[in-house]
Amino acid sequence: MSETVQIEALGAKGDGIAPGPLYVPFALPGETVEVERRGARARPLRIVQPSAERREPPCPHFGACGGCDLQHASDELYRAFKRELVAEAFRRAGIKTEVAPLVPCAPGTRRRAVFTAVRAGPRVLLGFHQAQSHRIEDLKTCLVAVPAIEKALPLLRRLAATLIDRKRPLRLTVFAGPAGLDIAAEDAARLTHALRQSALTMALEAGLARLTVGGEVLVESRRPVVDLGGIVVEPPPGAFLQAVTGAEAQMATLVETHLEDAKAAADLFCGVGTFTLRLARHTAVHGVEGEAPALAALDKARRGAPGLKPVTSERRDLFRRPMTAKELARFDAVVFDPPRAGAEAQARELAASKVKRVAAVSCNPTTLARDAAILIEGGYALLSVTPIDQFLWSHHVEAVALFSR
Structure with a gap:
């Protein structure tokens, strides 16, 4: 059964908060929203009265992908939040x-991202977890990533399909630096000779700077580097770097x-x-x-x-x-x-x-x-x-x- 609620504030994870409290994803303060209650959370059905701070989300994955919470908010509201x-x-x-x-x-500036790949029948899905879910949103675009990473999504999906294990998700840490893309795969399938050769060929054809699988460097065409205030560092595979x-x-x-x-x-x-x-x-x-x-x-x-x-x-x-x-x-x-x-x-x-x-x-x-x-x-x-x-x-x-x- 649906009900209508008034959103009073934004919660710490970007949900709208109605009296109760009731947490409503993708709702903004001042809005009247028709929802379906599910315990302390609710599924939004319809925005009855939108906020003046509501904006059209620019990404087609918004609402499904859990990577972004607030594309629907104005810059002023978002920054104040x-x-x-x-x-x-x-x-x-x-x-x-x-x-x-x-x-x-700014959009398009994230140089480091960690993607997850999972099997879905005959397909391999690659992206980020969906909101409040263990499912993966299969990304076709990513507006926060630098263009080099966004353009590489089809390559990352093919690489994931090659390396993914039958029983567990694959994790790909991708860094876009001056030398090109540096990709580190974790929780991959066991590297047989054929699998290693297939991944190596794919990396060389794509011009990757480096491909590492389970800590083993398969390809290093160019040494990945990061500029730290004018000082050049060669980060290890999958290293933590500011995004x-x-x-x-x-x-x-x-x-x-x-x-x-x-x-x-x-x-x-x-x-x-x-x-x-x-x-x-x-x-x-x-x-x-x-x-x-x-x-x-x-x-x-x-x-x-x-x-x-x-x-x-x-x-x-x-x-x-x-x-x-x-x-x-x-x-x-x-x-x-x-x-x-x-x-x-x-x-x-x-x-x-x-x-x-x-x-x-x-x-x-x-x-x-x-x-x-x-x-x-x-x-x-x-x-x-x-x-x-x-x-x-x-x-x-x-x-x-x-x-x-």
């Missing part, structure tokens, strides 16, 4: 602070400016050196990371870049063994950029340290606010919080928070 996600997280953590306007992200070049540059500028006077800095969860190498142009830096291939890439880039201040590195699981306050005593600045779980244990050690300046980068406002509260309780002043968009039309948002004592 993302800024409010960060502001609300800090309010809930008991922190009073002004949050800067969202740094926007959008412009967003990375904005984050790096905030971090560099805040830490530019430091004599010695630590970059925690440093990856391939996104902040380490930039900071090393004017500061001695110690990078700490749990993944050995990422550290190897950082070290090689450091050795090939003239004029840098000393750069050292350390392999360490910072979740299990955070740098202690005593170990941090030799640094006057720290930047940390952890996964979504945040860096609670490391924040507690920082709070007990005498480090003067801290820059916290996060893809999760909730854990960022939690870690910020720990630093503030330890005597740090929160100077600024800047939300940065690099997952366009989704409910995900990056943020950079700057602290000093």
Whole structure:
């Protein structure tokens, strides 16, 4: 049975919220919507009274593909929503602070994407998970990806059909860099000689820079590289890289400016050196990371870049063994950029340290606010919080928070 509800707000994942609360996908504040209730969620049937902020979604997959939540919202509403996600997280953590306007992200700029492929009878579907589902939306286009990735969707589908295992989904991590496409396949079928040759031929004919399957490099026609502020890094297959070049540059500028006077800095969860190498142009830096291939890439880039201040590195699981306050005593600045779980244990050690300046980068406002509260309780002043968009039309948002004592 259907009913009509009034949408009062947007939820943290972009759903419209009606009294109850009742969560209605693809509905906007102020709208009257006819829905079919399913517990705390509802299926929208018809927009009875649309919001003035409603826009025509530009992508034909919108509403099915779970990659985008808010293509139907105006730019103004969308940007205010993302800024409010960060502001609300800090309010809930008991922190009073002004949050800067969202740094926007343009369509067609996402240079790294992770696709999933599954079997559907005789077909292979390739794309992202559908909203609230384990099913895969078979993508014909992707408006957030850079043109090189969007144009390669038919190739990725053919490659997936070649490599996919009979019993499990295949994951393809795709990076579009200056050398071309770098593709890393995980959970593929066992590589027989015939399968290896087929994938190799396909990669060569497509002109891929590199194709890696289950950690084995099948083809490397050109060495994939990423430019980190003028310093060239050769990332390992499937490496974590910031998704959008412009967003990375904005984050790096905030971090560099805040830490530019430091004599010695630590970059925690440093990856391939996104902040380490930039900071090393004017500061001695110690990078700490749990993944050995990422550290190897950082070290090689450091050795090939003239004029840098000393750069050292350390392999360490910072979740299990955070740098202690005593170990941090030799640094006057720290930047940390952890996964979504945040860096609670490391924040507690920082709070007990005498480090003067801290820059916290996060893809999760909730854990960022939690870690910020720990630093503030330890005597740090929160100077600024800047939300940065690099997952366009989704409910995900990056943020950079700057602290000093």
